[in-house]
Amino acid sequence: MATQPKEPGTYNPWIDQRTGIGDRRKGIAESPLRAVLDEAIPGGASLAYVFGSGLLYLFLSQVVTGMFLALYYVPSADHAHTTVAYLTKEVTSGSFLRSVHAYGSSAIVIVLLLHVSQTFLYGAYKGRRKLLWLAGCVLFALMLGMSFTGYLLPWDQKAYFATTVGTNILTYIPVIGSPLKSLLRGGAEMGTLTLSRFFVLHVFLLPALIVIFIAAHIFLFRKAGPAGPIQGDPQTLKRSTEPFYPKQAVFDLLFALVIIGCLGLLAHYLPVALGPKANPSDTHYVPRPEWYYIPVFQWLKYWESGFAVVGILVIPAFAALLFTALPFLDRRPERRPWKRPVSMSIYGFIFIGLGALGGISHRNDLRDPAIAAQLAKQQADVAAFIKKPFEPELAGVSPFAAMPLSPVASQGKKVFERERCIECHGEDLSGTPSAPSLLGVGQKHDASRLRSILQQPSDAMADGGMQPVDVNEEDLTALIAFLESLK
Amino acid sequence: MSHPVKTHISGTAHGFREDYKKLGGASSSRRSFLGVLLGAGASGVGALLSVPLLRFLLHPLVRAKAQVSWKEIGSVEELASVTSPVKKLVKVEQRDGWRRIVSEKAVYVYRDSNGHLCALSSVCPHLGCSIAWHDDKNKFICPCHNGQFAADGKLLGGPPPRGMDQLKSKVEGGKLVVHYQTFKQLVPIKEVIA
Numbered sequence: 155m156a157t158q159p160k161e162p163g164t165y166n167p168w169i170d171q172r173t174g175i176g177d178r179r180k181g182i183a184e185s186p187l188r189a190v191l192d193e194a195i196p197g198g199a200s201l202a203y204v205f206g207s208g209l210l211y212l213f214l215s216q217v218v219t220g221m222f223l224a225l226y227y228v229p230s231a232d233h234a235h236t237t238v239a240y241l242t243k244e245v246t247s248g249s250f251l252r253s254v255h256a257y258g259s260s261a262i263v264i265v266l267l268l269h270v271s272q273t274f275l276y277g278a279y280k281g282r283r284k285l286l287w288l289a290g291c292v293l294f295a296l297m298l299g300m301s302f303t304g305y306l307l308p309w310d311q312k313a314y315f316a317t318t319v320g321t322n323i324l325t326y327i328p329v330i331g332s333p334l335k336s337l338l339r340g341g342a343e344m345g346t347l348t349l350s351r352f353f354v355l356h357v358f359l360l361p362a363l364i365v366i367f368i369a370a371h372i373f374l375f376r377k378a379g380p381a382g383p384i385q386g387d388p389q390t391l392k393r394s395t396e397p398f399y400p401k402q403a404v405f406d407l408l409f410a411l412v413i414i415g416c417l418g419l420l421a422h423y424l425p426v427a428l429g430p431k432a433n434p435s436d437t438h439y440v441p442r443p444e445w446y447y448i449p450v451f452q453w454l455k456y457w458e459s460g461f462a463v464v465g466i467l468v469i470p471a472f473a474a475l476l477f478t479a480l481p482f483l484d485r486r487p488e489r490r491p492w493k494r495p496v497s498m499s500i501y502g503f504i505f506i507g508l509g510a511l512g513g514i515s516h517r518n519d520l521r522d523p524a525i526a527a528q529l530a531k532q533q534a535d536v537a538a539f540i541k542k543p544f545e546p547e548l549a550g551v552s553p554f555a556a557m558p559l560s561p562v563a564s565q566g567k568k569v570f571e572r573e574r575c576i577e578c579h580g581e582d583l584s585g586t587p588s589a590p591s592l593l594g595v596g597q598k599h600d601a602s603r604l605r606s607i608l609q610q611p612s613d614a615m616a617d618g619g620m621q622p623v624d625v626n627e628e629d630l631t632a633l634i635a636f637l638e639s640l641k
Numbered sequence: 642m643s644h645p646v647k648t649h650i651s652g653t654a655h656g657f658r659e660d661y662k663k664l665g666g667a668s669s670s671r672r673s674f675l676g677v678l679l680g681a682g683a684s685g686v687g688a689l690l691s692v693p694l695l696r697f698l699l700h701p702l703v704r705a706k707a708q709v710s711w712k713e714i715g716s717v718e719e720l721a722s723v724t725s726p727v728k729k730l731v732k733v734e735q736r737d738g739w740r741r742i743v744s745e746k747a748v749y750v751y752r753d754s755n756g757h758l759c760a761l762s763s764v765c766p767h768l769g770c771s772i773a774w775h776d777d778k779n780k781f782i783c784p785c786h787n788g789q790f791a792a793d794g795k796l797l798g799g800p801p802p803r804g805m806d807q808l809k810s811k812v813e814g815g816k817l818v819v820h821y822q823t824f825k826q827l828v829p830i831k832e833v834i835a
Contacts, residue, residue: 222697226738233739240739246700247693400675407679414686546741 189376191399196382196391199401202276203380204409205269211410212262213364215417216300219255220357227307229353231346234309235431236547242428243544253421259301261417263446266297274480274501277489278381284481286374291478293367296360303356305444309349311532314432315441317352318344323454326466344434384489429536440528442519449511452518473504548584548593559639566636569629578619583640589618596638604634701738710734711818714750714810720758720817726751726774726781726792728763733821746821748808749774749781751792760810760819761794767801769826781805802829 169175175187195203226241226248228234241248270290273279279287306317321344324335340347382391396402433439443451450470457465476483484497491498519525559567570576578589585591599607608630611620623630712731714720720727726749735742747763765772770785780797781790789797794805809820825832 218694222694225698237739241697244700244739246696246703248697248700250693251697400679404675404679407683411686414690544739546736546739549737549740549742 191397191403193376193380193398194395195380195398195402196395197386198394198396199398199405200383201405201409202272203402204405205265205272206375207406208265208409208413209262209269210368211413212258212265213368215413216255216258216262217361219251219258222251223255224357229307229349231309231349231432233547234307234349235428238308238310238428240544240546242425243540249425250421253424253426254417256426257417257420259304260445261413262297263301265413266294270294271501274497275491276381276384277491277494279481280484280487280489283374283378283381286371286378287481288478289367289371289374293364293371295474296364296367300356300360300364301444301446303352303360306349306352307356308428309432310429311432311436311439311535312429312441314344314434315439316443317348319441320443321348323466326463328463381489384491427536427540429532430539438528440525440532442529445512448515449508452511452515548582560635562632563635563639566629566632566634569625569633570636573623573625573633589620592637592640594641596640599637601634601638604637605630608633710820711811711813712821714748714760714817714819716816717758717812718815720750723750723752723758725776725779726761728774729760731819731821747771748819748821749794749805750817751794753793758810758812758817759793760808760817762806762808762822762824764806764823765801766803766806766824766826766828766831767799772805802827803831806831 174185223241226237226245228237238252242252243249273287273290302317302320306313321335321338324338325331327334336342338348338351339345340351442448454462454466480497484494486494488494519529575592576583579585579592580589583592595604607615608623610622623633625633712733714729714731728747729750730745731748733744733746735744749761749763751759751761753759763772764770765783765785765788767783767786767788770783772781772783772788772790774781779792781792781794782788783790783799783801786800788799788801790801790805791797794807796804806822806824808822811818823834825834
């Protein structure tokens with residue numbers, strides 16, 4: 155390497171000789187780096203072109219933060235919530251990384267809409283860019299799939315109930331709807347298999363597809379070349395043509411910096427919360443989807459059972475098809491928005507419509523006192539849960555079964571079993587919905603306090619169904635010794 | 642007006658690239674200076690962004706060590722008859738990431754020359770096998786590589802680099818309590834791991 159003199163126009167002669175990557179003396183076709191940096195932008199660099207690379211940066215950020223989150227996450231119904239609580243409450247920078255990841259998904263939706271709007275306004279889907287548009291549509295759908303599958307993974311109340319509703323929507327599809335729902339859920343009901351399936355989709359399948367379609371999207375973009383401004387005569391555009399590097403590259407980097415800044419500030423000052431663990435038996439929970447699904451959520455309310463399939467399936471499917479087929483329906487070469495009144499009004503109408511649906515949904519939630527109260531309660535529950543210190547999950551041997559007990563305490567254990575205390579306090583003593591955990595009760599109360607509780611439960615306990623323990627003195631002493639040993 | 646637009650849409654990107662080449666582009670020294678500037682800036686931002694990632698990654702390694710907690714072995718009366726080492730089980734609670742593991746560890750209780758009760762770890766300082774007490778031979782023998790120790794844990798022979806590990810113990814409220822710890826294997830002086 156040292157014997158090779160550095161020639162002007164090369165970055166690293168040793169690598170360039172073998173790959174030609176950085177050899178700027180070569181033509182665009184032979185030097186990949188040159189092909190990237192010297193990409194000619196007709197009409198010059200513009201801030202309007204930053205959204206595509208912004209999306210690429212966001213996807214990269216999601217991949218990296220997602221990979222790190224997976225260091226602590228376990229995709230199973232009995233551990234998912236604990237592990238997310240652990241990484242949020244205890245692991246250094248955990249809350250920050252999770253927030254960057256969660257806000258990142260919202261940021262992708264926002265930048266995606268900007269990217270699509272720019273493409274639409276500039277008529278950049280026209281002419282030789284049809285396939286580029288189609289690849290973009292697939293990416294759009296895949297991204298929505300990512301946010302839908304990622305939403306369930308924390309397995310808190312919000313995640314559980316929103317996904318229950320989301321997957322139930324599939325049953326509107328005639329014939330294949332129900333089997334499809336079961337396939338996605340891994341059974342008729344939501345459960346740990348659902349979580350596994352969503353995890354696999356979110357972490358393996360969808361990202362792989364996204365990578366493939368990003369590659370296709372970029373390849374097709376390079377093939378077609380940048381669309382450039384909406385008007386101008388070819389001679390002027392030629393004269394004002396600029397290479398991607400440096401100006402457009404700087405614009406793109408600045409936009410990435412804006413994204414980093416926004417996500418960083420939000421994640422630091424307004425970290426994403428985690429609610430209490432999913433409780434399928436909760437009948438009061440009012441689920442609300444992520445903000446960008448709210449308009450769709452509101453839309454579904456207007457369709458009575460008979461016509462539901464029209465509103466929920468036919469119209470959205472038709473709209474998606476129309477959107478995808480746009481370059482085939484709108485074949486005129488005209489790109490100036492003011493000369494395309496029909497497509498512009500449809501586009502504007504859809505956006506105003508979605509915004510209005512979102513607004514109506516928000517207003518309805520505020521106006522209905524029962525819903526508003528429940529939503530406020532749910533918010534308070536989330537705030538209370540996030541404040542509570544992390545409680546590690548008890549694992550391995552059941553302390554109840556393997557506990558080394560003194561003779562009198564093991565006598566007490568028999569009394570405990572005979573009096574059927576397990577039925578309410580749980581087989582592993584960790585409590586059930588009807589009675590609290592007894593683990594650590596020996597640390598909380600001394601023998602005399604335990605005795606008085608057993609003989610005369612407090613009003614709150616009696617209300618919960620706790621009966622005074624009616625046994626002889628010997629058994630009572632043994633039972634107290636057993637409870638005392640629960641440390 | 643519609644003519645130029647049409648040309649633009651259907652003209653090849655290659656045509657623009659060729660035209661651009663003829664124009665010459667920006668001066669190469671200015672471009673390389675900017676390149677260095679951008680590279681440095683991007684590296685700086687990248688380094689800043691990797692700070693939370695690294696802290697997140699290294700959390701389990703730098704987490705503060707658990708506080709000393711004393712585990713009960715048994716009452717002094719119960720242990721009054723101890724002359725030669727006796728195996729006792731202590732319940733040890735450990736944090737394993739997001740889990741709390743309760744496991745039983747074997748310790749040996751013996752009486753030192755002053756008559757005080759002491760505790761030894763049953764983990765061999767050689768390669769971590771469980772050492773057994775042999776009453777008939779009056780010594781500890783590790784079943785794996787035949788390391789041998791006296792009743793007070795002193796090394797008698799075999800491959801282990803040190804004697805059996807003493808555990809901190811004390812009598813509290815008539816009960817012998819122990820501070821269970823694990824130690825590094827294969828080093829001549831005992832060194833706490835957890």
